[in-house]
Amino acid sequence: METILVVGGGPAGAAAAIAALSEGAAVRIVERSRQPKHKVCGEFLSPEAFHILDLLGGGGLAGPKPAPIRKCLLRFGDREKRWNLPEPAFGLSRFELDRLLLEKAGALGANICRGECGARGLGNGGPSRIVLAAGRTPSASRQNRLFGFKAHFEGPTDDAVELFFMRQGYVGVSPIENGWTNVCGIAPESALHRHGFDVDEHLAAFPPLAERLRPLRRRMGWLMVGPLSYSPPVTHSDVNERLYPAGDALGFVDPFTGSGILNALFTGRMAGFSAARAVPSRDYIRECQSLLNRPFGISALLRKLLEWDCVYYLAALTPGRWLFQLTRARLSGSAG
Ligand SMILES: Cc1cc2nc3c(=O)[nH]c(=O)nc-3n(C[C@H](O)[C@H](O)[C@H](O)COP(=O)(O)OP(=O)(O)OC[C@H]3O[C@@H](n4cnc5c(N)ncnc54)[C@H](O)[C@@H]3O)c2cc1C
Numbered sequence: 127m128e129t130i131l132v133v134g135g136g137p138a139g140a141a142a143a144i145a146a147l148s149e150g151a152a153v154r155i156v157e158r159s160r161q162p163k164h165k166v167c168g169e170f171l172s173p174e175a176f177h178i179l180d181l182l183g184g185g186g187l188a189g190p191k192p193a194p195i196r197k198c199l200l201r202f203g204d205r206e207k208r209w210n211l212p213e214p215a216f217g218l219s220r221f222e223l224d225r226l227l228l229e230k231a232g233a234l235g236a237n238i239c240r241g242e243c244g245a246r247g248l249g250n251g252g253p254s255r256i257v258l259a260a261g262r263t264p265s266a267s268r269q270n271r272l273f274g275f276k277a278h279f280e281g282p283t284d285d286a287v288e289l290f291f292m293r294q295g296y297v298g299v300s301p302i303e304n305g306w307t308n309v310c311g312i313a314p315e316s317a318l319h320r321h322g323f324d325v326d327e328h329l330a331a332f333p334p335l336a337e338r339l340r341p342l343r344r345r346m347g348w349l350m351v352g353p354l355s356y357s358p359p360v361t362h363s364d365v366n367e368r369l370y371p372a373g374d375a376l377g378f379v380d381p382f383t384g385s386g387i388l389n390a391l392f393t394g395r396m397a398g399f400s401a402a403r404a405v406p407s408r409d410y411i412r413e414c415q416s417l418l419n420r421p422f423g424i425s426a427l428l429r430k431l432l433e434w435d436c437v438y439y440l441a442a443l444t445p446g447r448w449l450f451q452l453t454r455a456r457l458s459g460s461a462g
Pocket of ligand 1: 131134135136137138139156157158159166167168169170172241242244259260261262274275303310312316351354372373374375380384385386387388390429
């Protein structure tokens with residue numbers, strides 16, 4: 127039996143491995159990090175992500191209880207918009223989510239190798255089907271660079287995801303497991319540079335956010351990633367026919383949508399099925415595009431409006447449920 131190589135053991139890679147194993151394929155996962163680790167992420171799991179975790183056998187994922195999130199609050203300076211989510215979302219740290227998914231893949235029979243998979247591993251002579259789930263590609267641009275940051279806090283908790291928008295950036299505050307709160311954001315390099323890359327000082331410069339964080343106590347050092355660059359889903363002409371790109375390696379959506387993990391889980395699952403069934407990679411990519419082009423396009427438009435400071439007026443006029451649904455793929459059949 128030929129082995130499917132999965133490069134990257136994040137949500138996309140683990141979902142691909144679990145799906146391919148369920149088709150009877152042999153799977154080898156290569157994951158660069160030596161052990162589970164914290165990642166920069168808002169750790170907001172869309173309601174649909176939970177359905178996919180169930181399909182992946184997530185009912186059997188034993189771990190800390192994710193925090194339910196029932197409300198959404200968008201803040202633009204002193205103006206705000208709030209609504210109840212149509213179904214509860216959840217907050218679970220990436221340390222736990224990634225660990226549980228990878229352990230599940232291992233328990234189902236994936237061979238997990240810790241180490242870097244270089245270009246040679248993907249070259250000719252290697253496996254004929256490779257799921258590329260190695261995450262986003264860093265931005266090559268030297269101008270207007272964006273960086274992400276996150277830390278966990280202790281203190282009073284709530285069942286809301288709150289997004290504080292500021293010029294070219296935003297900060298999300300939402301609950302995760304164990305009564306902790308995730309604080310995660312994106313800021314342009316110039317804004318961080320103004321505060322010597324001290325994230326606490328950067329946040330203190332926004333009074334409504336500083337007020338929100340006042341009762342909380344940071345329980346870990348700030349993690350930072352970047353430079354970030356958003357990228358639409360790849361087209362099949364960009365990709366070698368042996369490759370099934372999934373998750374951020376397929377396309378990186380603006381994180382304020384809180385849909386990156388959802389995309390990683392469902393494209394990973396589709397990639398795993400497609401590779402195991404020897405579906406041509408161009409057909410798999412076309413199906414991903416048909417699901418992702420619309421939400422990626424709408425997210426890009428909202429980001430532009432944010433830059434022009436007029437997104438508040440659009441948000442005020444648009445029902446919250448629509449804003450939420452328009453930035454997500456409509457899943458059914460093999461995808462969901
Ligand atoms: C600031 C920020 C906030 C976010 N907030 C949210 C949120 O609240 N909700 C949400 O749904 N999404 C959010 N996202 C997006 C989300 O983090 C990603 O969409 C998600 O992690 C994609 O999963 P993945 O498996 O594709 O990639 P990753 O999680 O990046 O996993 C890729 C894995 O591949 C490994 N790897 C990389 N290169 C190699 C190699 N050469 N060899 C072997 N292994 C390799 C890495 O170690 C990593 O474990 C956020 C992103 C950012 C930057």
